[in-house]
Each structure stands twice: as C-alpha cells, then as structure tokens.
Amino acid sequence: MRTTGITGTTGRLLASPWRRSAVAAAAGALPTLAFPAPSLWWLAPVVLVPWILLARTAPTGRRAACDGWCGGLGFMLAVHHWLLPSLNVFTVVLAALLGVLWAPWGWLVRRFLGGSPSPGRCAAALVVLPSGWLAVELVRSWQGLGGPWGMLGATQWQVAPALRLASVGGVWLVSFLLVAVNVAVAVLVAVRSARLPAVAGLAATAAAASAAWTWAPRPAPAGQVRIAVVQPGVVAGADSAEHRFALQERLTRRLAGRHPDLVVWGESSVGHDLGDRPDLARRLAALSRAVGADLLVNVDARRSDRPGIYKSSVLIGPDGPTGDRYDKMRLVPFGEYIPARSLLGWATAVGKAAGEDRRRGTHQVVMDAGRGLRIGPMVCFESAFPDMSRHLARDGAQVLLAQSSTSTFQHSWAPAQHASLAALRAAETGRPMVHATLTGVSAVYGPDGERVGSWIGTDAHTARVFDVPLAHGSTLYVRLGDWAVHAALLVLGLTCAVEALRVLRRPGRSAAAPRVPPARTAHGSPVRPGR
Known part of the structure; x- marks a missing residue:
C-alpha cells in the first residue's frame, strides 16, 4: 500500500494497514487528555490535528474511512476507559461499534484535504468537517448509544469565553468551533497553498468568540x-x-x-x-x-x-x-438497563451490567x-x-x-x-x-x-x-435551541447535494459516446480477440 503524501520512515510505518490502524486509534485517543482528570483543555484546539493529517494522506477513500473508524474506536475507548472494570471486554466491543460513526468523517477529511487541495476546498473543509463532527456527536448523543458523554466542547468547561459561546449555541457550538480550529491548524501545517483560508478561519473563530463575549445576553443577578x-x-x-x-x-x-x-x-x-x-x-x-x-x-x-x-x-x-x-x-445503557436484552443479555456474564432493567419516567x-x-x-x-x-x-x-x-x-x-x-x-x-x-x-x-x-x-x-x-x-441557547446542530446538518445536506451533482455530471461509459457495435467479419460474425 502506498500512503499518499508521506515518505521516508513514516511512510514505511504507515504502509502496513495494521500499523496504520494502530496509529489512527492512538491519534483518536489524544482528545481524552483535554477532559478531566488530566484537564489539559488548552490542547483541544490542536488535539485532532494528528488524526486529520493521517486521514488526509489515506491512499483511498475506503482507507480514510477506516482511519476514521479506528480513530473513533480509540477516542471512545479512551474517554470511557473507566468502564473496563465493569463491562470488561464488552467496553472494547462498544467502542468499536460506536467508532464506526467516525468512518464518514474520515472520508470527508480525505475528500476535502487529500492530495493537493485548492484553497476553495480547504475553505469548504473549515465548515464541512466541523459539521460532520457535530453529526457524529448528535447521533451518539442518543441515550441508547451512551449519550453525549465526551463531547469535544465539554473540554472547555472552565474557559470563560467558551462558556459564553455555550450560552449562544450550547456545547454544540463550542465543539464546532474547536474542530474548525483543528482543521485550520492542519491546513497551515500541511497545505501551504491554502494558508490564507486557514488564517481566515482562525480569525473568524476569534471573531465569533469575541462577539459572543461582547453581545451575548448575560443572566441578570x-x-x-x-x-x-x-x-x-x-x-x-x-x-x-x-x-x-x-x-x-x-x-x-x-x-x-x-x-x-x-x-x-x-x-x-x-x-x-x-x-x-x-x-x-x-x-x-x-x-x-x-x-x-x-x-x-x-x-x-x-x-x-x-x-x-x-x-x-x-x-x-x-x-x-x-x-x-x-x-x-434517561437510563444508563448496561448500567441501569440492557438494550435489546434478548440479544445482549450475555453482558451480565462478563461484567457488572444491570441484572434487571430500571423503569423510566415520562416527563x-x-x-x-x-x-x-x-x-x-x-x-x-x-x-x-x-x-x-x-x-x-x-x-x-x-x-x-x-x-x-x-x-x-x-x-x-x-x-x-x-x-x-x-x-x-x-x-x-x-x-x-x-x-x-x-x-x-x-x-x-x-x-x-x-x-x-x-x-x-x-x-x-x-x-x-x-x-x-x-x-x-x-440565554440565546434556551431561546433558540440546537440551532448549531441544525446548521451543521444543513451544511452536510448541501454537501451531499453538491457531491451528487458532481457524480451525475461526470462522464460515464454510457454517456461518454454512443455504443459502437462490435466489428464483424465479412460473414457477419463478431471479430474475436486475437483475430
């Protein structure tokens, strides 16, 4: 396997699919350091950069999706590692299943940043990739999939400007802007021709934080x-x-x-x-x-x-x-009930999963x-x-x-x-x-x-x-709700529409030229290869 854009020792290391998967899992685990207890919150603006740089160099879209999956597995396992004593090996199984959610995000990274992307594609990546990340956080926020534990924006719980942003668009907006900063940094590092949109993205993020700090409504004592x-x-x-x-x-x-x-x-x-x-x-x-x-x-x-x-x-x-x-x-999966107990009830045999499902309230x-x-x-x-x-x-x-x-x-x-x-x-x-x-x-x-x-x-x-x-x-978040998520889904919808149009307009075999009938001999039989 040839790894595009990487040469030398690093390229040989990543040439093996298994080694590359291990590197992707390690890169995906890095964001955990920004959460408590390490609480290295200042790492959050750059903590996704290694993962992004890896996925953009994938030789194929399928490999980029695999990088996304393995990185998601590493992230979910690291941020939930404290479940291991209770769920044992089932923790790894859950992390692998949830890690699949990042596979499309890995593909998007390569689609917009792979090879030698134009400044326009890099500018689009500053919006599309954070939107893709938010879509992942939205899906896994369903309580049946473990809920919104480990959302990237939650790393900024003690940063005053980030908290002000949360009052505008919830933790969703904080996650979006953090991913945008990570993408901008990755572009600055790897795509010299697109440094202008990267700097513009960083400036826009700073402007958004400043605007929230200045104009967002504050609670009155x-x-x-x-x-x-x-x-x-x-x-x-x-x-x-x-x-x-x-x-x-x-x-x-x-x-x-x-x-x-x-x-x-x-x-x-x-x-x-x-x-x-x-x-x-x-x-x-x-x-x-x-x-x-x-x-x-x-x-x-x-x-x-x-x-x-x-x-x-x-x-x-x-x-x-x-x-x-x-x-x-909203009950804790496996801790207070077992989803699809008839299929997954065996989890009680390998860990401290709920022996009996708790009942839910209604309002x-x-x-x-x-x-x-x-x-x-x-x-x-x-x-x-x-x-x-x-x-x-x-x-x-x-x-x-x-x-x-x-x-x-x-x-x-x-x-x-x-x-x-x-x-x-x-x-x-x-x-x-x-x-x-x-x-x-x-x-x-x-x-x-x-x-x-x-x-x-x-x-x-x-x-x-x-x-x-x-x-x-x-606050604006109480009034407007999850508008940041809705905006991200709109961006992804438009991206899918553009990609679909691009595929439809691409010349195919059927549309490139009218079908030419095979050559025939004087007797009317088709000319066979080698004759």
Whole structure:
C-alpha cells in the first residue's frame, strides 16, 4: 500500500494497514487528555490535528474511512476507559461499534484535504468537517448509544469565553468551533497553498468568540439561595443502604442553625420506597424540621404503587413527602438497563451490567421547594444532555440539580468528568447548577458556569452549604435551541447535494459516446480477440 503524501520512515510505518490502524486509534485517543482528570483543555484546539493529517494522506477513500473508524474506536475507548472494570471486554466491543460513526468523517477529511487541495476546498473543509463532527456527536448523543458523554466542547468547561459561546449555541457550538480550529491548524501545517483560508478561519473563530463575549445576553443577578450538599462518601457492607441513610441523617443534622434554603442528597441516597417504609419518611420529615428547609432525596427502590424499580427525586418537607416526584427518564445503557436484552443479555456474564432493567419516567418536573424557590432535578447521567436542562430552564426552574453517584468508578477519571458537565449546563441555560453526589465529586456552578466554592472531592464525607447566585433572563441557547446542530446538518445536506451533482455530471461509459457495435467479419460474425 502506498500512503499518499508521506515518505521516508513514516511512510514505511504507515504502509502496513495494521500499523496504520494502530496509529489512527492512538491519534483518536489524544482528545481524552483535554477532559478531566488530566484537564489539559488548552490542547483541544490542536488535539485532532494528528488524526486529520493521517486521514488526509489515506491512499483511498475506503482507507480514510477506516482511519476514521479506528480513530473513533480509540477516542471512545479512551474517554470511557473507566468502564473496563465493569463491562470488561464488552467496553472494547462498544467502542468499536460506536467508532464506526467516525468512518464518514474520515472520508470527508480525505475528500476535502487529500492530495493537493485548492484553497476553495480547504475553505469548504473549515465548515464541512466541523459539521460532520457535530453529526457524529448528535447521533451518539442518543441515550441508547451512551449519550453525549465526551463531547469535544465539554473540554472547555472552565474557559470563560467558551462558556459564553455555550450560552449562544450550547456545547454544540463550542465543539464546532474547536474542530474548525483543528482543521485550520492542519491546513497551515500541511497545505501551504491554502494558508490564507486557514488564517481566515482562525480569525473568524476569534471573531465569533469575541462577539459572543461582547453581545451575548448575560443572566441578570437575582439574589442568592443557600443550598446544602450532603455527601456521605463510600459506605460498604451488606446493609449499606441503612448505614448510608443513618450517616446522611447525622451529616444533615449538622446543618441546623446554618439556615439552608434546600438540602440535597445524592443519587440512590434512599434505598427503600418511602411508601413501604413510613419510618424513613418520618425521619426525613424530622430532618426537614430540624434544619428548617426541604430535602431533595433520591429513592432507588422497587415502587409500592407500581411495578418495577425506579430512580426518583423526591422532595421532603416538614410534614413528609410533598408530592413532588421526578422519575429518571434517561437510563444508563448496561448500567441501569440492557438494550435489546434478548440479544445482549450475555453482558451480565462478563461484567457488572444491570441484572434487571430500571423503569423510566415520562416527563420532567419543576418542583416548588418553598420560599419561592423552583428547582429542576435530573438524575446522574441526565446532566450530560443539554436538552434536558434547557427544558427545565424554559419551564421556570431557577436552580438546576443533578443527583449523582459514580462510586463504582471512584478512583477513575469519571467523577471529575461528570462534575465538569454541570458547568456547561449552567452556562447554556443561565441558571446555577448543583451537582450532588454520594461519593464525590460534588460541585456547584453559577449562572455563567463559574465555579461556586471548591469541589467536594472523592475522599470527603461532609455536609457543605453553598451560597448560590440566582439569575433571571434567558440565554440565546434556551431561546433558540440546537440551532448549531441544525446548521451543521444543513451544511452536510448541501454537501451531499453538491457531491451528487458532481457524480451525475461526470462522464460515464454510457454517456461518454454512443455504443459502437462490435466489428464483424465479412460473414457477419463478431471479430474475436486475437483475430
């Protein structure tokens, strides 16, 4: 195999399809370094460049698609490597299946940047390739395929200009512009004749960030509330649910006299249905009276009023459950249910996949937590979905809440990755967000996505009160929704139309010239080869 555009030692290395695939997987894994816990966010504008440079040199479109697939496999495996202890070899299978989504993107890279591309093709690549990347992120954001975990824009969760961009077009817009910058850098490195459009692309990205910083609507301050997060830490043992409840009870009582407006417990903080255990409901009501605030707990148990196990956010007042309840809608594949269990049920034999499917809720809920405070709860995995927090903000939630637990992955990168997502959701909606976990990392962010106080790490068991700033007004993302995704799909649609026209206009054998009948001998028989 000849690798176009690469010579010398590198060319010989990539001449082998297997070695080239390994290099593609390694290049695809590089973006993981920009996410927590390494959090090398400043790498994000260039972290795709090796992958792009590799795919553009593919000798054929099929090989470029393979480079995209292998890079996608490397990316998905790296960003989800902490699943290996739970799903074992099935993690690799899932990564390989999801990696296929990047195959068309690899083909697009070669189509627009391969060989000696014209400045016009390079200029088009600055729009088409980010659009292709966004299409991949859109498809894999379906919760059945694992949800929007590891979106490239999420690497910028602590960068103020990027958070302002998120308020305009969501994390989607941040991903789009990051890929555009990576493409521009790749063109600067590899295509000398097209440096002008590359520089123009970088200038346009800077202008977009500056415009968002200057003109994007900012949330207007609207006072503050005191929200307490109770994090009990790891509790082991056969009766861990009872021990955890008792520990959370003791930690919550320490809040008496500190005047919180709301107390939040983490996911699965109550292991019994309160209808079956009225004694627990009475103890929670007593806690609410002791601290002078409502409690938001999370019940992970088989329901007494309907069949199945639900994960539910339940609001507790001084007289017991208030009647406000939210049942988790988007479940974690394999962790809380197994997609197509009849086909994939064998995953329970090779890892810690769900032995029984949890049941889903049907709609989101905005709760009145008293004192005029309206809260929008989500459960764990759901904080990764931009549309869920956007809908809660549109429905009037003043504070977004995510009750979570990543104790299974306590010593991995997962807790920090999960906690960082709340910064994006806060910036997108202009609403503060509280990420409360059982075992850390717990975190609170203000309406601009800025961190409020310090994270509560995975080694802590505590009850901490945060002064959370409120805001009113609406961000452009809340008003306009996923317009960046729609624009990307429009770009891809136009690209497909142009490519189709180009193929139709290309002279084919049937259209090049009228068919000439074969030569015949004097007797009328066809002249055969060699005669």
